Amino acid sequence: MRRFFLYAFLVILLILPALFGIDIIPMGSPPGPEASDYLCSEGFDNDGDNAIDCLDPDCDGFTGIPGGTLCTWDNNVPVMTGVDLNAAIASKNQDLKAISLNAFDMEGNKHYFGLRLFCSFTQNAGPDNNSFCGSSRNYWRPLEDTTCTGKGGLEEGQKTVYCRLFDSVDYSAEFTAAYYATGNFRPTLSEIDLNSETVQIGDHVTVTANNVNDLDQEPLSLLCSNQPNPTIDSNNFCTASNIEPPYSNIDCTGTIPEDQNNATVYCKLFDQTDYSEQATAFYQIPIEHDLYIEWIKPIQVVEDVPLVAGKATVVRVKVVNEGPHVKTDVSIDYGDGCFTKTKNVEIDAYSYKIIDFYPTPYSCTQ
Numbered sequence: 001m002r003r004f005f006l007y008a009f010l011v012i013l014l015i016l017p018a019l020f021g022i023d024i025i026p027m028g029s030p031p032g033p034e035a036s037d038y039l040c041s042e043g044f045d046n047d048g049d050n051a052i053d054c055l056d057p058d059c060d061g062f063t064g065i066p067g068g069t070l071c072t073w074d075n076n077v078p079v080m081t082g083v084d085l086n087a088a089i090a091s092k093n094q095d096l097k098a099i100s101l102n103a104f105d106m107e108g109n110k111h112y113f114g115l116r117l118f119c120s121f122t123q124n125a126g127p128d129n130n131s132f133c134g135s136s137r138n139y140w141r142p143l144e145d146t147t148c149t150g151k152g153g154l155e156e157g158q159k160t161v162y163c164r165l166f167d168s169v170d171y172s173a174e175f176t177a178a179y180y181a182t183g184n185f186r187p188t189l190s191e192i193d194l195n196s197e198t199v200q201i202g203d204h205v206t207v208t209a210n211n212v213n214d215l216d217q218e219p220l221s222l223l224c225s226n227q228p229n230p231t232i233d234s235n236n237f238c239t240a241s242n243i244e245p246p247y248s249n250i251d252c253t254g255t256i257p258e259d260q261n262n263a264t265v266y267c268k269l270f271d272q273t274d275y276s277e278q279a280t281a282f283y284q285i286p287i288e289h290d291l292y293i294e295w296i297k298p299i300q301v302v303e304d305v306p307l308v309a310g311k312a313t314v315v316r317v318k319v320v321n322e323g324p325h326v327k328t329d330v331s332i333d334y335g336d337g338c339f340t341k342t343k344n345v346e347i348d349a350y351s352y353k354i355i356d357f358y359p360t361p362y363s364c365t366q
Helices: 002-020
Strands: 082-085 095-101 113-120 147-151 157-166 175-181 191-194 204-210 220-225 238-243 250-255 262-270 279-284 291-300 313-321 326-333 340-347 351-357
Touching (some): 082 157, 082 175, 095 175, 204 220, 204 279, 291 326
Antiparallel strands (some): 095 147, 220 262
C-alpha cells in the first residue's frame, strides 16, 4: 500500500505541473549564467537570455563550440553566425533576400539597436560597399527582420555575396552565401499583325505584337521599321515604349511612306538589354499605272534572212510609263503554231523601257 501511494504521489508531481503550466524548479541552485566550458558547448540557452553558448557574453573566455573554439565577446560588436539567401537560383530582376543568422547585439538592452545588414559582391561589405544589398536600421525588431534584398543580376554564372552586420560603429564578422544567376532572359515575340494589309500612301497602320513575354518581367519596347533588324536607334515605322507587365498585345501606329507599292514591316521587342527575334508583316498599295507600248520593231540580226518575227530577228518593244514606279509583265505572241514569250520588267516613274525579245530556238512554222 505504501508503494502504491508513493507511485501516485510521483505521478501527481510529474503530470499536474505540466497540465497547469507550472514550472518545476529543480533542487539546488537556480539556473545561472553560461560560465563553464561545458555550458558554453552543449547547445542550450541555460540562463534564458536568448543567447546560446558562444553567442552569450557570459561565455567570454570559455572554450565553446565549434571545435573547442575559445569564446570571445566584445559588447560593442554585433554578432551573427552566418548568412543565408532565400533562393539558390535567381534571374536578372528576381528579388533575392539575404538573411542574417542568429543576429545579436548586446548594446541596447540585449536587443537590436540600429543594426543594419550589408552585402556586397566584394569583401568588407558596409555602407560604402553594398553592391548586392543594404538594409535600413533595424530597431527593436525580431531576429529574422535583419535582412536586405538584392537582385539576381545581369550576368549569368555562380555568384558569391559577402555580408556583415553594422551597428553604426562596429561590424560583425563577415560571412558568405552563394547563388546561381541565370542572367537576362530575352523577350519573346511570335508574330505581328497589321490592321490592314491593303493601304494607301499616307494611311495610318497599326502594328500589333502577339504572344509577348519576358521572364524577367521588365518594361518592353516595340520597335518597327521598313528595314530589317530594327533597333532602339533605327525604327522608322513606329515604336511603343516602356510597356509594363503583365503583358498583353503591344501595338504601335505608323504612316505608310511614299514611293512604295509592296512593303514589309520588321519588328522586334527590346527589354533595355536584349532584343527578341524579328517578326514581319506585309502590306500592299494598289496603284493605277498609265502604261502603253509606243512601238514594236523587228531588228534583223542575221544577214539575208527576211524580217520575220520569231525567226532570225529580235523584236524590240518600247514601253512607256507615265505613272509611279512599277513592275509589270510584257508579252509577245509569235502567232499560231508558235508560243508566247513574257518578260517581267521594272520601269521607273515617268520613264520608259526598251525590251528585246530574242529569236526562238527553232523555226516557227505556220
